[in-house]
Amino acid sequence: MPQIKRKSHEVEAALEEDVEIQGKRFRLYFQNRYTILSLAVDLLTGFFYILGSVAALIPIPDRVGMYFYLTGSIFLTIRPILRIIKNIFIYDDLKVEKANKSASK
Template sequence: MAKLKRKKFKRTSGIKNDIILNVGSFEVYFENIYSIYSLINDLLIGLLFIVGSISNLLNGPPILGQILFLIGSVALILRPLIKIIQNTHVYQEKNEDKKSELEDEISQKTKDDI
Protein backbone atom coordinates (compact mmCIF):
# COMPACT_ATOMS: atom_id res chain seq x y z
CA MET A 1 0.00 0.00 0.00
CA ALA A 2 1.26 3.48 -0.85
CA LYS A 3 2.40 5.67 1.97
CA LEU A 4 1.36 9.28 2.09
CA LYS A 5 3.82 11.87 3.23
CA ARG A 6 2.41 14.58 5.41
CA LYS A 7 3.86 18.00 5.47
CA LYS A 8 4.18 19.39 8.98
CA PHE A 9 2.29 22.62 9.50
CA LYS A 10 4.30 25.25 11.30
CA ARG A 11 2.10 27.96 12.67
CA THR A 12 3.71 31.34 13.01
CA SER A 13 2.78 33.60 15.87
CA GLY A 14 -0.89 34.46 15.63
CA ILE A 15 -1.64 37.51 13.56
CA LYS A 16 -4.54 39.75 14.56
CA ASN A 17 -6.80 38.34 11.82
CA ASP A 18 -6.06 34.69 12.65
CA ILE A 19 -8.21 32.51 14.89
CA ILE A 20 -7.02 29.55 16.93
CA LEU A 21 -9.72 27.15 18.09
CA ASN A 22 -8.85 24.49 20.67
CA VAL A 23 -11.02 21.39 20.30
CA GLY A 24 -10.02 18.69 22.74
CA SER A 25 -6.44 17.74 21.95
CA PHE A 26 -6.63 19.38 18.52
CA GLU A 27 -5.86 22.94 17.59
CA VAL A 28 -7.66 24.35 14.56
CA TYR A 29 -5.87 27.33 13.10
CA PHE A 30 -7.79 29.62 10.73
CA GLU A 31 -5.44 31.83 8.79
CA ASN A 32 -6.98 35.19 7.88
CA ILE A 33 -10.52 35.11 9.25
CA TYR A 34 -11.81 37.26 6.39
CA SER A 35 -11.02 34.46 3.94
CA ILE A 36 -13.02 32.08 6.13
CA TYR A 37 -15.95 34.53 6.17
CA SER A 38 -15.78 34.75 2.39
CA LEU A 39 -15.77 30.96 1.98
CA ILE A 40 -18.68 30.50 4.39
CA ASN A 41 -20.56 33.18 2.46
CA ASP A 42 -19.91 31.31 -0.82
CA LEU A 43 -21.18 28.04 0.69
CA LEU A 44 -24.30 29.79 1.98
CA ILE A 45 -24.98 31.32 -1.45
CA GLY A 46 -24.67 27.93 -3.13
CA LEU A 47 -26.97 26.32 -0.59
CA LEU A 48 -29.61 29.03 -0.93
CA PHE A 49 -29.66 28.78 -4.71
CA ILE A 50 -29.77 24.96 -4.65
CA VAL A 51 -32.67 24.87 -2.18
CA GLY A 52 -34.47 27.61 -4.14
CA SER A 53 -34.02 25.68 -7.39
CA ILE A 54 -35.25 22.43 -5.85
CA SER A 55 -38.24 24.26 -4.42
CA ASN A 56 -39.12 25.60 -7.87
CA LEU A 57 -38.54 22.23 -9.58
CA LEU A 58 -40.72 20.30 -7.14
CA ASN A 59 -43.58 22.80 -7.36
CA GLY A 60 -43.01 24.05 -3.84
CA PRO A 61 -44.48 27.32 -2.71
CA PRO A 62 -43.27 29.91 -5.24
CA ILE A 63 -42.70 32.48 -2.51
CA LEU A 64 -40.14 30.16 -0.84
CA GLY A 65 -38.02 29.91 -3.99
CA GLN A 66 -38.23 33.65 -4.57
CA ILE A 67 -37.20 34.45 -1.00
CA LEU A 68 -34.24 32.05 -1.19
CA PHE A 69 -33.11 33.54 -4.51
CA LEU A 70 -33.40 37.04 -3.06
CA ILE A 71 -31.38 36.13 0.04
CA GLY A 72 -28.78 34.43 -2.17
CA SER A 73 -28.54 37.52 -4.34
CA VAL A 74 -28.03 39.75 -1.31
CA ALA A 75 -25.35 37.36 -0.06
CA LEU A 76 -23.54 37.78 -3.40
CA ILE A 77 -23.04 41.42 -2.46
CA LEU A 78 -21.36 40.41 0.80
CA ARG A 79 -18.35 38.82 -0.92
CA PRO A 80 -16.93 42.06 -2.34
CA LEU A 81 -17.78 43.86 0.91
CA ILE A 82 -15.78 41.27 2.87
CA LYS A 83 -12.85 41.78 0.50
CA ILE A 84 -13.08 45.56 0.88
CA ILE A 85 -13.09 45.26 4.68
CA GLN A 86 -10.18 42.80 4.52
CA ASN A 87 -8.08 45.16 2.43
CA THR A 88 -8.94 48.39 4.24
CA HIS A 89 -6.57 49.53 6.94
CA VAL A 90 -6.93 52.66 9.03
CA TYR A 91 -3.87 54.21 10.55
CA GLN A 92 -3.52 57.23 12.75
CA GLU A 93 -0.71 59.47 11.69
CA LYS A 94 1.43 60.21 14.68
CA ASN A 95 2.18 63.87 14.87
CA GLU A 96 4.56 64.56 17.71
CA ASP A 97 4.27 68.34 17.33
CA LYS A 98 0.52 68.32 17.93
CA LYS A 99 0.95 65.95 20.84
CA SER A 100 3.51 68.19 22.54
CA GLU A 101 1.35 71.27 21.88
CA LEU A 102 -1.63 69.59 23.53
CA GLU A 103 0.48 68.51 26.49
CA ASP A 104 1.77 72.06 26.92
CA GLU A 105 -1.75 73.44 26.68
CA ILE A 106 -3.05 71.01 29.30
CA SER A 107 -0.18 71.67 31.68
CA GLN A 108 -0.70 75.43 31.28
CA LYS A 109 -4.42 75.09 32.09
CA THR A 110 -3.69 73.02 35.18
CA LYS A 111 -1.16 75.61 36.36
CA ASP A 112 -3.72 78.37 35.85
CA ASP A 113 -6.32 76.40 37.82
CA ILE A 114 -3.95 75.96 40.77
Protein backbone atom coordinates (compact mmCIF):
# COMPACT_ATOMS: atom_id res chain seq x y z
CA MET A 1 0.00 0.00 0.00
CA PRO A 2 1.49 3.39 -0.97
CA GLN A 3 2.30 5.83 1.81
CA ILE A 4 1.08 9.40 1.40
CA LYS A 5 3.09 12.14 3.09
CA ARG A 6 2.39 15.86 3.25
CA LYS A 7 5.25 18.30 3.15
CA SER A 8 5.07 22.02 3.78
CA HIS A 9 7.20 24.87 2.54
CA GLU A 10 7.11 28.63 2.82
CA VAL A 11 6.04 30.58 -0.28
CA GLU A 12 5.57 34.35 -0.07
CA ALA A 13 4.59 34.28 3.60
CA ALA A 14 2.00 31.56 2.99
CA LEU A 15 2.24 27.85 3.68
CA GLU A 16 1.72 25.47 0.76
CA GLU A 17 1.30 21.75 1.20
CA ASP A 18 2.85 19.20 -1.13
CA VAL A 19 1.73 15.60 -1.42
CA GLU A 20 4.12 12.70 -1.80
CA ILE A 21 2.89 9.18 -2.59
CA GLN A 22 5.52 6.57 -1.76
CA GLY A 23 5.29 3.15 -3.40
CA LYS A 24 7.72 0.25 -3.22
CA ARG A 25 9.88 1.35 -6.14
CA PHE A 26 8.61 4.74 -7.29
CA ARG A 27 7.62 7.94 -5.58
CA LEU A 28 5.12 10.51 -6.90
CA TYR A 29 5.58 14.07 -5.73
CA PHE A 30 2.87 16.67 -6.37
CA GLN A 31 3.61 20.29 -5.68
CA ASN A 32 0.62 21.97 -4.08
CA ARG A 33 -2.44 19.87 -3.26
CA TYR A 34 -4.74 22.27 -5.14
CA THR A 35 -3.01 21.27 -8.37
CA ILE A 36 -4.00 17.67 -7.72
CA LEU A 37 -7.60 18.67 -7.00
CA SER A 38 -7.72 20.81 -10.14
CA LEU A 39 -6.44 17.96 -12.30
CA ALA A 40 -8.93 15.53 -10.74
CA VAL A 41 -11.78 17.95 -11.46
CA ASP A 42 -10.59 18.29 -15.07
CA LEU A 43 -10.55 14.52 -15.49
CA LEU A 44 -14.02 14.14 -14.01
CA THR A 45 -15.34 16.95 -16.22
CA GLY A 46 -14.08 15.22 -19.34
CA PHE A 47 -15.39 11.87 -18.13
CA PHE A 48 -18.92 13.17 -17.57
CA TYR A 49 -19.00 15.04 -20.88
CA ILE A 50 -17.90 11.87 -22.69
CA LEU A 51 -20.64 9.92 -20.91
CA GLY A 52 -23.17 12.58 -21.88
CA SER A 53 -22.08 12.40 -25.51
CA VAL A 54 -22.29 8.60 -25.57
CA ALA A 55 -25.69 8.76 -23.88
CA ALA A 56 -26.90 11.05 -26.67
CA LEU A 57 -25.81 8.51 -29.29
CA ILE A 58 -27.35 5.38 -27.83
CA PRO A 59 -31.08 4.71 -27.37
CA ILE A 60 -31.50 5.56 -23.68
CA PRO A 61 -33.70 8.27 -22.19
CA ASP A 62 -32.47 11.80 -22.87
CA ARG A 63 -32.64 12.56 -19.17
CA VAL A 64 -29.62 10.32 -18.46
CA GLY A 65 -27.41 12.26 -20.91
CA MET A 66 -28.68 15.54 -19.47
CA TYR A 67 -27.61 14.46 -15.97
CA PHE A 68 -24.11 13.66 -17.25
CA TYR A 69 -23.87 17.06 -18.94
CA LEU A 70 -25.15 18.76 -15.80
CA THR A 71 -22.55 16.97 -13.66
CA GLY A 72 -19.81 17.99 -16.11
CA SER A 73 -21.00 21.59 -15.91
CA ILE A 74 -20.86 21.50 -12.12
CA PHE A 75 -17.26 20.29 -12.28
CA LEU A 76 -16.45 23.11 -14.72
CA THR A 77 -17.71 25.51 -12.06
CA ILE A 78 -15.68 23.85 -9.30
CA ARG A 79 -12.35 24.47 -11.04
CA PRO A 80 -12.37 28.29 -10.80
CA ILE A 81 -13.61 28.01 -7.22
CA LEU A 82 -10.53 25.88 -6.42
CA ARG A 83 -8.29 28.48 -8.04
CA ILE A 84 -9.87 31.23 -5.95
CA ILE A 85 -9.39 29.20 -2.76
CA LYS A 86 -5.79 28.47 -3.73
CA ASN A 87 -5.00 32.16 -4.22
CA ILE A 88 -6.70 33.55 -1.11
CA PHE A 89 -4.53 33.96 1.96
CA ILE A 90 -5.89 35.00 5.34
CA TYR A 91 -3.41 36.64 7.67
CA ASP A 92 -4.15 37.10 11.36
CA ASP A 93 -2.06 40.19 12.08
CA LEU A 94 -3.21 40.37 15.69
CA LYS A 95 -1.97 36.83 16.33
CA VAL A 96 1.41 37.57 14.70
CA GLU A 97 1.72 40.78 16.72
CA LYS A 98 0.99 38.94 19.98
CA ALA A 99 3.53 36.24 19.08
CA ASN A 100 6.17 38.87 18.33
CA LYS A 101 5.48 40.64 21.65
CA SER A 102 5.72 37.41 23.65
CA ALA A 103 8.92 36.39 21.81
CA SER A 104 10.58 39.75 22.51
CA LYS A 105 9.87 39.60 26.28
